[in-house]
Amino acid sequence: MTASSGTRPRAERLPRSERRAQLVDVASDVFVEFGYHAAAMDQIAERAGVSKPVLYQHFPGKLELYTAIVSEACEEVVASLETAMASSTVHRDRVAATIGVWYDFVAEGGKSYRLVFESDLTNDPHVRTLLDKFNFDAATVIAERVTEDTNIPLDAALVIAGSLVGASQVGARTWMSSDSSLSRAEAVALSSSLLWRGLSGLPVAVSPNTAD
Incomplete structure (x- = not known):
């Protein structure tokens, strides 16, 4: 046989x-x-x-296997965001590095990113809770640095960080799914330029040269 x-x-x-x-x-x-x-x-x-x-x-069981895969992928992204936030003292460079994490995830994560963003199980309460925690943890990594570097309280910083996470996710997925002629670097630069215009207006609580 x-x-x-x-x-x-x-x-x-x-x-x-x-x-x-x-x-x-x-x-x-x-x-x-x-x-x-x-x-x-x-x-x-x-x-x-x-x-x-x-x-x-x-x-x-199958659900435990599935959630283990999704959980590990989410943990890797959050760890990459922590690395990106620590990669520079220049705010604009940190924004670009943070956005780059999402482009790397969709470009290199392959199977993982599809299970996180395109799952047919996102309405399952356990999976929904897992993905909500992922988005919150990702936003928290950014928000804590925003609070540290500005006079903005954490609850407000979480809204700002959540907006950055959401825009970065959608931009990266659009770039990936549209068979774009843009390179990863070009797409990240465009997203960074757009988002930096808003973020650069935040009050800086550290030395002025770090806001360049």
Whole structure:
């Protein structure tokens, strides 16, 4: 009997952490290709070359597997935003670096960004809570720096940061989905120029040369 299309040979034994990473990668492919509801744990196990019991040793169910993938992707983006905010003392450069995180996510995240932004499960309460937390955490990283560098209170800074996050996400997704002729650098520069016009008007509480 020949193997069905898309199956892989039985996988070699791997350390637990490596096996988990492999299962996450394979499951991401399946979820993107078929959507959450049509994807099956049997299918994921077969593509990964493992038995279903092995898959269930790592993830007790399909929802847990899906949310693990989304959660890890979100955590990576938030960590990248923290790095971007710490990358320069020049405010305009930090804005560009922050916007660049979202363009990198859609350009390089591939499967992950589709599960975060284009999931057929966003109405599930657990997934919705996870994505809402992601957006809040992303905004908080930016808002804390805005508050530190200006006289703006945190609740107001969160509104500003949330606007930056939302505009950056939509701009990056539009660039990716429209088959744009613009390079990543050109698209980031355009978004940065637009958003910096508003952000540059915030009151600066640090030395003037950092606002350039």
